[in-house]
Amino acid sequence: MSILVIAEHDNAALKPATLNTITAASEIGGDITVLVAGAGCDAVAQAAAAVNGVSKVVVADNAAYEHQLPESLAALVVELGKDYSHILSPATTSGKNFMPRVAALLGVAQISDIISVKAADTFVRPIYAGNAMATVQSSDAVKVITVRGTAFEAAATEGGSAAVETSDVVKANDRAGFVSEELTVSERPELTGAKVVISGGRGMQNGENFALLEKVADKLGAAIGASRAAVDAGFVPNDMQVGQTGKIVAPELYIAVGISGAIQHLAGMKDSKVIVAINKDEEAPIFQVADYGLVADLFQAVPELAEKL
Amino acid sequence: MKILVAVKRVVDAYVKIRVKSDGTGVDLANAKMAVNPFCEIAVEEAIRLKEKGVAEEVIVVSIGEKACQEQIRTALALGADRGIHVEAAADLQPLAVARLLQKIVEKEGTELVILGKQSIDSDNNQVGQMLAALADMPQGTFACKLDVADGKAVVTREIDGGEQTVSLTLPAVVTADLRLNEPRYASLPNIMKAKKKPIDTLTPDELGVDVSSGLKIVSVEPPPARSAGIKVESVDELISKLKSEAKVI
Numbered sequence: 001m002s003i004l005v006i007a008e009h010d011n012a013a014l015k016p017a018t019l020n021t022i023t024a025a026s027e028i029g030g031d032i033t034v035l036v037a038g039a040g041c042d043a044v045a046q047a048a049a050a051v052n053g054v055s056k057v058v059v060a061d062n063a064a065y066e067h068q069l070p071e072s073l074a075a076l077v078v079e080l081g082k083d084y085s086h087i088l089s090p091a092t093t094s095g096k097n098f099m100p101r102v103a104a105l106l107g108v109a110q111i112s113d114i115i116s117v118k119a120a121d122t123f124v125r126p127i128y129a130g131n132a133m134a135t136v137q138s139s140d141a142v143k144v145i146t147v148r149g150t151a152f153e154a155a156a157t158e159g160g161s162a163a164v165e166t167s168d169v170v171k172a173n174d175r176a177g178f179v180s181e182e183l184t185v186s187e188r189p190e191l192t193g194a195k196v197v198i199s200g201g202r203g204m205q206n207g208e209n210f211a212l213l214e215k216v217a218d219k220l221g222a223a224i225g226a227s228r229a230a231v232d233a234g235f236v237p238n239d240m241q242v243g244q245t246g247k248i249v250a251p252e253l254y255i256a257v258g259i260s261g262a263i264q265h266l267a268g269m270k271d272s273k274v275i276v277a278i279n280k281d282e283e284a285p286i287f288q289v290a291d292y293g294l295v296a297d298l299f300q301a302v303p304e305l306a307e308k309l
Numbered sequence: 310m311k312i313l314v315a316v317k318r319v320v321d322a323y324v325k326i327r328v329k330s331d332g333t334g335v336d337l338a339n340a341k342m343a344v345n346p347f348c349e350i351a352v353e354e355a356i357r358l359k360e361k362g363v364a365e366e367v368i369v370v371s372i373g374e375k376a377c378q379e380q381i382r383t384a385l386a387l388g389a390d391r392g393i394h395v396e397a398a399a400d401l402q403p404l405a406v407a408r409l410l411q412k413i414v415e416k417e418g419t420e421l422v423i424l425g426k427q428s429i430d431s432d433n434n435q436v437g438q439m440l441a442a443l444a445d446m447p448q449g450t451f452a453c454k455l456d457v458a459d460g461k462a463v464v465t466r467e468i469d470g471g472e473q474t475v476s477l478t479l480p481a482v483v484t485a486d487l488r489l490n491e492p493r494y495a496s497l498p499n500i501m502k503a504k505k506k507p508i509d510t511l512t513p514d515e516l517g518v519d520v521s522s523g524l525k526i527v528s529v530e531p532p533p534a535r536s537a538g539i540k541v542e543s544v545d546e547l548i549s550k551l552k553s554e555a556k557v558i
Contacts, residue, residue: 305544
């Protein structure tokens with residue numbers, strides 16, 4: 001077997017999700033080739049070559065791949081990847097964007113967001129926002145797979161000494177063009193990647209009260225989320241929503257404040273390693289999934305928490 | 310310009326689903342069904358483009374069992390003009406769905422396809438991208454802003470860590486993320502009017518599409534159960550547990 005892993009990067013650095021994907025590739029077994037497609041991405045190729053378990057790196061360095069637009073990237077991956085048994089990418093917004101194009105052009109299924117490798121053709125993936133786990137088996141000649149990073153350890157960034165080859169395949173496209181990119185500049189981590197998340201629900205009563213959560217978040221380096229009830233009530237914008245139709249998070253520590261624990265919300269956070277719930281209603285369903293529950297008025301407990309941390 | 314939107318019939322987002330004890334799937338008997346929330350956002354966006362005069366017609370398609378016509382009616386009540394129901398199994402894989410949609414795009418000559426970014430049942434997040442690839446169209450996935458003018462769709466996309474804007478030459482495929490808009494509610498007169506709007510029925514055979522898949526579902530299991538932990542009495546006890554027992558802070 002031979003596996004092609006598509007590196008995620010910003011032309012300057014290899015993104016960590018690639019390392020988790022390489023571990024998933026190792027579990028499948030076989031030679032691992034990493035494709036680095038970008039522009040001026042030599043440093044990324046060198047970093048990929050040093051990753052433990054990688055046997056070859058292919059670099060496609062061309063202006064056509066600068067922003068890794070899916071129209072160009074998928075065409076490249078199809079051309080370089082058709083002889084591999086597996087093509088893997090992280091299930092990030094980038095991987096989710098171009099990989100289904102790869103699968104469709106190859107005429108095969110894509111297996112989205114795997115969390116476990118059972119065999120070289122059999123994988124486990126969450127469905128219904130993690131409320132059920134499907135084991136799926138593929139009989140396709142090429143298995144196109146996206147990998148949920150949080151489900152696999154990161155491969156070591158040293159110890160490898162893969163050969164680096166260059167590819168001169170250029171797949172330009174003139175119908176999709178990059179306009180701009182605005183990355184959120186925040187001292188806080190991103191919700192989906194944060195090690196600690198603190199979220200507020202309807203119990204917060206208004207948007208201003210989310211400042212209470214900020215004080216705890218500052219102490220813990222946490223991202224701030226919200227339940228759908230808090231978003232629907234207009235307390236906070238909906239990019240903060242954690243839940244089935246919002247962001248799915250799985251941090252080391254999740255602190256739910258004033259959140260009752262509707263199914264919609266639980267679906268988005270119940271894979272967190274440790275869950276803390278602070279709610280004055282001791283019957284709230286959130287306590288059924290919380291490792292540590294504190295029945296208390298959040299307006300007293302949260303400031304106290306911020307002060308004592 | 311014609312816009313095609315697709316709606317998937319899924320279990321309502323607020324229903325707690327139950328995995329069948331024989332591991333063959335999820336028990337949907339008697340479950341409340343609804344339009345997939347992301348598809349609803351796609352419908353809303355298409356209707357707004359029609360209201361702005363950018364589009365002349367909004368066609369809504371649903372693929373699945375006969376009951377999908379309920380979801381087509383919902384979209385018609387929101388303002389779509391006519392429906393197409395492709396009668397097929399409820400659990401078609403994304404590649405088959407994309408191939409069916411490609412045929413409808415060809416047949417109807419639609420210049421813009423707006424889909425939800427993923428369905429909340431199978432969580433694949435594939436159909437829009439696959440359709441774009443098969444029809445050789447550019448794509449703007451996970452859209453939180455869409456402007457259509459002069460033969461172009463300018464799409465702002467939600468990406469990890471921020472937003473990206475791309476410009477697509479039509480025809481194109483756009484998939485809707487949560488922040489694209491807030492769908493309206495259907496008014497009673499519009500629900501009544503929707504009953505008179507036409508729905509065509511087609512089959513995969515008529516469209517010349519083989520809907521078989523290389524992917525087989527071996528089993529569906531409930532996730533590992535999460536048991537309730539303990540109640541702590543005070544903030545001090547909470548901090549001490551998180552430090553010494555859970556070791557997460």
